[in-house]
Structures are given as C-alpha cells and as structure tokens.
Amino acid sequence: ERMKFTSYIVYSVVLTALVYPISGHWHWGGGWLFEMGFIDFAGSTLVHALGGFSAFAAAWILGPRIGKFNKDGSSNTIPGHSLPLAALGVFILWFGWFGFNGGSTLSGMSPGIGFIMVTTILASAAGMISALITYWIRAGHASTEMALNGILAGLVAITAGTANVTPVGSILIGLIAGPVLVFGMELIEKVLKIDDPVGAIAVHGFNGMWGTIAVGLFAYSGTNTLTAMGEVNGLFYGGGFGLLGVQVLGTVVISAWAFGTMALTFFVLKKTLGIRVTEREELEGLDISEHGTVSYPEFGYSSVPASGD
Incomplete structure (x- = not known):
C-alpha cells in the first residue's frame, strides 16, 4: 500500500537469494545449529520468524500509512476491503499447511x-479459539479478523515441533499462540507505533519464535521417529534445559540475522x-501508479465521459 514495486523486487531477491x-x-543444510541439536521441523523460525522479522525491519523503516496514527500517537483502524476474501485466503492457507508440514x-509414504x-x-x-477469547476480553467484542489470524498463529507455532x-x-x-498474537499486535501498534x-x-515473527522455543518444552521422544535427533525430550518431559537452550539460541x-540484514x-x-x-500515489492506489491498472473501476475511475460533457 505504500512501497515502491522496484524496491520490493530488490528486497525479495536479497531475502530469497x-x-x-x-x-x-x-540447520537444514547440516550446519552449526544442526550439530547442536536444534529442532525446527518445517520452519517456525527458519521460514516464519525469518519472514516476520524481515517484515518488522521493512515496516519500521518504511513508516506508517497515511492516516494510521494521529498527532497524539493514537492509532486509527484502516479496514481491509473484503473480509470474505480474507477468510477464504486463510482457509486456503489452512488447507495448504497440511502439505507444508506433512511435505517436510x-x-x-x-x-x-x-x-x-x-x-x-x-x-x-x-x-x-485462544486468540478470539483473548481479544474478546481485551476489546469487549469478538473479532473475525483476530480469529483468522489466530488460525495462522497456531499454524506458525506448531510448524517447528509438529513431528x-x-x-x-x-x-x-x-x-x-493466541495471546502471543493479540499482545504482540498491541505491542507493535500501540507501543512501538509501527504500522x-x-x-x-x-503472526509470523513472534509466534515463529514461540513455536520453536516451545519444542524445548514439549518435545517427547516417543514422537521423534520422523527426525534425525533420536531420543530427545523437552523440559516438561525430563529432558532438562539443554534442548530449550539450543532452541532459544x-x-x-x-531472527536477529533476518532483522539486521x-x-x-x-x-x-x-x-x-x-x-x-x-x-498522491499512495492515496490514489498502487494498482494505478505501480501497475497501470485499476482493480476496482466501480469506485470512481472511468474512461467514459460523464453525461453532458
């Protein structure tokens, strides 16, 4: 909504290459974290926290959208254009996550x-459920958007230790993961003033970290047949602080590598x-300035002359 497409391409190349x-x-290439016994089965940190803290750096340096924050520091809600499409997108992601985790x-066979x-x-x-309830307690009403993000938060968090x-x-x-999401979003918007x-x-940064650290607490050797780690137990199953320390490290x-670079x-x-x-380009919409098209022509954009012109 506010970033140049050319710079986005450069950033994407740096991140992925x-x-x-x-x-x-x-870790996955047999490097120093693998040798230490670090566990991130499908990428809570290696995929999601890395992406989340990259987004953190981007949003911080880019600055907020026009109209997001008032002069007194309070924030305004800028709603998305289609909650049904957002819900559809989450359900597609939810379904695809079984391939994401299972495919790992x-x-x-x-x-x-x-x-x-x-x-x-x-x-x-x-x-x-926990994101919905936590937000309900905090705001006094339920939120479909928070429930949808709660699904993603739970998916991100389980990705490291799913096996x-x-x-x-x-x-x-x-x-x-639900409360981590709700309080994390409040921290970003209300305390750090980042849009x-x-x-x-x-969703990805904080819950990616939580899910990976959680392996150090909840890992159980009876489920480790899918990994190369052998008999590994987390703190709550008598494994001590060893695995937990490696997961935190x-x-x-x-996360620091992603944010810094x-x-x-x-x-x-x-x-x-x-x-x-x-x-002007931000207010007009980047579909026009960056891509030369109009996504929603019914909202004020027309090449047809008005009657009487």
Whole structure:
C-alpha cells in the first residue's frame, strides 16, 4: 500500500537469494545449529520468524500509512476491503499447511504424516479459539479478523515441533499462540507505533519464535521417529534445559540475522532507489501508479465521459 514495486523486487531477491539460504544451511543444510541439536521441523523460525522479522525491519523503516496514527500517537483502524476474501485466503492457507508440514517429511509414504496432520489441526484450532477469547476480553467484542489470524498463529507455532510434540502439547502450543498474537499486535501498534496492516510481525515473527522455543518444552521422544535427533525430550518431559537452550539460541540468532540484514537492505534502498511512493500515489492506489491498472473501476475511475460533457 505504500512501497515502491522496484524496491520490493530488490528486497525479495536479497531475502530469497542471501538471507534465507544462509540461515537455512545453519540447520537444514547440516550446519552449526544442526550439530547442536536444534529442532525446527518445517520452519517456525527458519521460514516464519525469518519472514516476520524481515517484515518488522521493512515496516519500521518504511513508516506508517497515511492516516494510521494521529498527532497524539493514537492509532486509527484502516479496514481491509473484503473480509470474505480474507477468510477464504486463510482457509486456503489452512488447507495448504497440511502439505507444508506433512511435505517436510520428504516422503509421501511416511507413516508419520497422519500424526503431523493431527498436531497441525489441533494447534491451529486452539490458536483460533485462544486468540478470539483473548481479544474478546481485551476489546469487549469478538473479532473475525483476530480469529483468522489466530488460525495462522497456531499454524506458525506448531510448524517447528509438529513431528516432535504430542497432541496435547500441540494444543497447549496453539493456546499460547493466541495471546502471543493479540499482545504482540498491541505491542507493535500501540507501543512501538509501527504500522503492520496484516499482523505479520506478531503472526509470523513472534509466534515463529514461540513455536520453536516451545519444542524445548514439549518435545517427547516417543514422537521423534520422523527426525534425525533420536531420543530427545523437552523440559516438561525430563529432558532438562539443554534442548530449550539450543532452541532459544537458534531462534534469537536467526531472527536477529533476518532483522539486521533486512534493515540494512531497506536503509540502503531508502538512500538509493527510494522505498516509498508519493503521497498522491499512495492515496490514489498502487494498482494505478505501480501497475497501470485499476482493480476496482466501480469506485470512481472511468474512461467514459460523464453525461453532458
């Protein structure tokens, strides 16, 4: 809604060609985190926290949308154009997540795929319920948007340990993901004054961290047949603080790597290509200025002369 498309392309190339492959190698490529016993089965940190903290850097340097914050620091709600489409998108993501987590077994014949489906659906449902209830308590009313983001928060959180935690553990991880989402979004908007329209920082960044750290608490050796880690237990199953410490270390290092490198990238882009469109282009809509088209011609844009002209 406010970023130049050319700078977005450059940022995407840096993220996918440099930042993600390097941190991915640290674990999935047999690097130093793998050697330490770090567990992130399908990418709570390696995919989601990395993306979430990249978004954190982008939103911070880019600045808020026009009209988001008042002079006294209070924020205004800028609603999306279609809640039904948002819900449809979440349901598509929800369905696709079974392939995302299940596919990380790297074998369509793996008997553990069914187990992964169970932990995935339980965590996402728990995340939806806890996010809805938490927001209801905080705001005095239920929110469909928060329920939808709660689904995503639960999915993000379970992605690291989907093959390593019990069904009960997955429910607890999802239940905690909801409050992490709600309070995380409040922190970003009300305290840090950062404009994150879709809640990406809280959904992916904060819950990616939580889900990965949660493996150090809830990992159970009886479910570890799908990983190369062998007999590994988290703190709550008698494993001590060893795994928990490794999970915290890996999560913090990867998140800091993403935030630092992408903040530097956006700073350089801001000083060279520029990262933000003009005020007029932002108000007019980037479909017109950046892509030369109109997504919603029924709302005031027409090439047909008015009657009498």
